[in-house]
Amino acid sequence: MRDSQANIMKWRYFQQSLFFALFRAAALIITLALGGIVIYIIINGISAISWEFITKPPTHSMTKGGIMPAILGTIYLTVGAISIGLPLGVASAIYLTEYAKQGRMIRLIRVGINCLAGVPSVVFGLFGLAFFVILFKFGSSILAGSLTLGFLILPTIIGASEEALKAVPQTFREASLALGVSKWQTIYRIVLPNAMPGILTGSILGIGRAAGETAPIMFTTAAFFTSKLPSSIFDEVMALPYHIYVLATAGTNIEETRPIQYGTVLVLVALVLGINMVAILVRAYMRRNKRW
């Protein structure tokens, strides 16, 4: 009797260690996949990176030369997207956290935000094409691409801003209101400044997304190749993600340009993961040094 009970206990703990090993393995596989991809790209891409590669335009029908116009294009688009997405997203989050009362309307708005977050990137591309490029007659331009990307990252920014606004203690608001300060001034002077670091780090994740997206800019901005740099927001630009796609699938000599492809991939990954890494580190730092 004692023996069998001991055996059952043994079996239960054996079962436990077996499954725990499985959980660990799953986490390990994911880590190895990320690590493998990043290391592979670094090893293959590092030899292509040089000062010329980053500062010179492509030459010889993109089989030689650098990727400067694509880097610049991606920066323009990202800045454009954030200057559209950030104000709209923060304002939207302020209403949802500071003003809204639970009800049908709020529920509808939340469902809308969730659905917008789920819209496929290529559908955003179609929307940008039909709406900004054609209907508004912006043509294939930085403006059309920035607007498309700006709306794409809107749900990310709303989510991040809401979380940051909610993290500001209720007592801050109450103290301000008790002094006779109006609600708007409380938000503007007390809540927003305290939430700003959180809003910004959260939004950095949106920036990373905007920099890395390809499908939304394919029909709205991205040029296959332009030798001249854009002179206005109505010009087309090259962009890093689209440049990778073009080189890897439609270049004049796909095998020969492999080093350039790896180099471009490395630059994009460094840019996007660098941005994300900063956000993660800053957030960790802020959590540790929270004043309240």
Place this chain on the structure above:
Amino acid sequence: MNRKTKEIFIKYIFFVFALVAIIVLAMIVFSLFREGLPIFRQVSVKDFLFGMEWYPTYDPPYFGIFPLIVGSFIVTIMATLIAVPLGVLAAIYISEIAPRVIKEILKSVIELLAGLPSVVLGFFGMVVIAPILQNVFDLPTGLNIVNASMILALMAIPTISSISEDALYAVPQEFKEASYALGATKFETIAKVILPAALSGVTTAVMLGMARAIGETMVVLMVAGGAAAIPESIFDSVRPMTASIAAEMGETPYRSLHYHALFATGMVLFFLTLTFNLIADHVSNKFKQTGSATL
């Protein structure tokens, strides 16, 4: 303007801003309908959705997107089969077992994985996974369903894992303590108490992960192979809807039938992902996680 009216005025301004997500959604629907509906003057809805031939540039052209729909679903389902076990098990490890330092590291890993641009993952599938598949299984091409599903799974894992982890984390401590008090092992507690309590959150996570996979474009454009036919094996090429739109939109004349057909494909895709998202939303709302207050 006195202070009170000013405050009310400001409130309404913010309300308008809060509507922006819905307005954008409406603009998307408007533009898809405006450019997509004209195809149905030439092709019936039934022939469009269930037609087996997608030859948009032939004379006469055929606009049947059924093979594209099948392509989208097959890579999504296979990606889900890979991503759900990995994502959920990893989430359990992160939320219940991992020591604090490893937990923080793993959370960052998953966030970084989510941050990898899809074109980079597609590129990786093309230059690394495709040759391996081709050699190991002796195939004519490594750009096929298996390759696309594996890469798509990598893209769905962060969504599945992080949302599942939130759901697991939200299970009240009392549930676990009660289970331990009955003499259950940690594993038994996870399998029989924590996971069932978090099931609605995990279901939401899976639905959102699937929505992510079905809408993903660059990966399937680069590694799914691009054959617009019903596949016969998992090593065949397919052409999911997203890939078809992205590949063909650049070269079709403005307002041609083909152009309208691609927008109509976008409509189908939009409503599919919308359905997934609404189901996820419904599940997470209807089956609200039980808190300790309901004990």
